Amino acid sequence: MGLLITAGFEDLLSIGDQSRPDLFALKIQRPTPLEQCRHGVVERIDAAGRVETPLQTAGLVTLLQQWRDSGIDSLAVVLLHSSRNPCHELAIAALARPLAFQYIALSHQVSPLPKCVVRGQTTVLDAYLTPPLQRYVQTLQRQLGDVQLQFMTSSGGLAEPARFTGSEAVLSGPAGGVIGAVQACRDLGRTRCIGFDMGGTSTDVFHWGGTLERCGEALIAGLRIQKPMLDINTVASGGGSVISWREGRLRVGPHSAGSNPGPACYGLGGPATITDANLLVGHLCPTQLPSCFGPGADARLDPAAAACAFGQLLRQAPSGAISADEDADEETALLHLARDALRIANEQMAQAIRAISIARGAGGLRWCRWSACL
Known part of the structure; x- marks a missing residue:
């Protein structure tokens, strides 16, 4: 996967907002960049969406062709303030499409909100995950034949196969558990619950008080993802x-x-x-x-x-x-x-339940054995 970003900001997504993931750690281990190569594109759009420096395309097609020849099959394009004016990202996409990239992720389409760092990290994750995800989806679709296929997204909704992308799928598994648990509660006439999903590596918990609780941003594997998703708290405590x-x-x-x-x-x-x-x-x-x-x-x-x-x-x-x-x-x-x-x-696990119940004023003493810890 290759990354095109505004020139002078090539290391922006690695630097992030300079916050320390572990304040007292003497050795900070940053996540390994997902992109195999990156390149700074000469262009600039200001915060109001005005073009300050026109996009310079000289040599860009040659660079992209070299990336394709080296095995790069997906492309992430992250330009400053593209959420206000996407003209430069669209122009780059027009140049890249004839080169047969399997997937091109444009930041203004993946996450059309301000904050370049989180928008860029979301776009890079999307470009990294979508190609293998789509290969799996296409294989499954062929095996199922004419059966209508839809996929759960991180927000709890359903997506058609062609619209099921990496950034939408990153928490789709836990989201499916939330939707199933909530439906079971409704069938039983319950109006509130604490959901508890323990796996081999981690445990996911959520709170439902009559409406699904959502958030717009989450930290996943060291990357800030800016997408609508169900509010699920995860702790590294599972059967394994x-x-x-x-x-x-x-x-x-x-x-x-x-x-x-x-x-x-x-x-x-x-x-x-x-x-x-x-x-x-x-x-x-x-x-x-x-x-x-x-x-x-x-x-x-x-x-x-x-x-x-x-x-x-x-x-x-x-x-x-x-x-x-x-x-x-x-x-x-x-x-x-x-x-x-x-x-x-x-x-x-009780701490995770506290975070989504007691810490938000939703007392947890009525649920499970963890009430003794709470």
């Missing part, structure tokens, strides 16, 4: 969240074991996770789950592997860091360690 010791404290997440190797109990050599903790304390019953784990994908969950992973954690534990008595046997200490990890995970 890795349990570890850091700075003398037991931590849950943000890293996840994923599906391969997955939790230790999958039998593939994975680390101790929340799933292993639930297995050790008896919240999961291996005989009630399919035999699809292990190297041959034909074994049940392995409690011994989970206990072994927690045993390694136990041996690494700082003195006094576990709630069990010092003279407790290893099995008891393992159970205490697993319960401690679950308490931390529950608290992290």
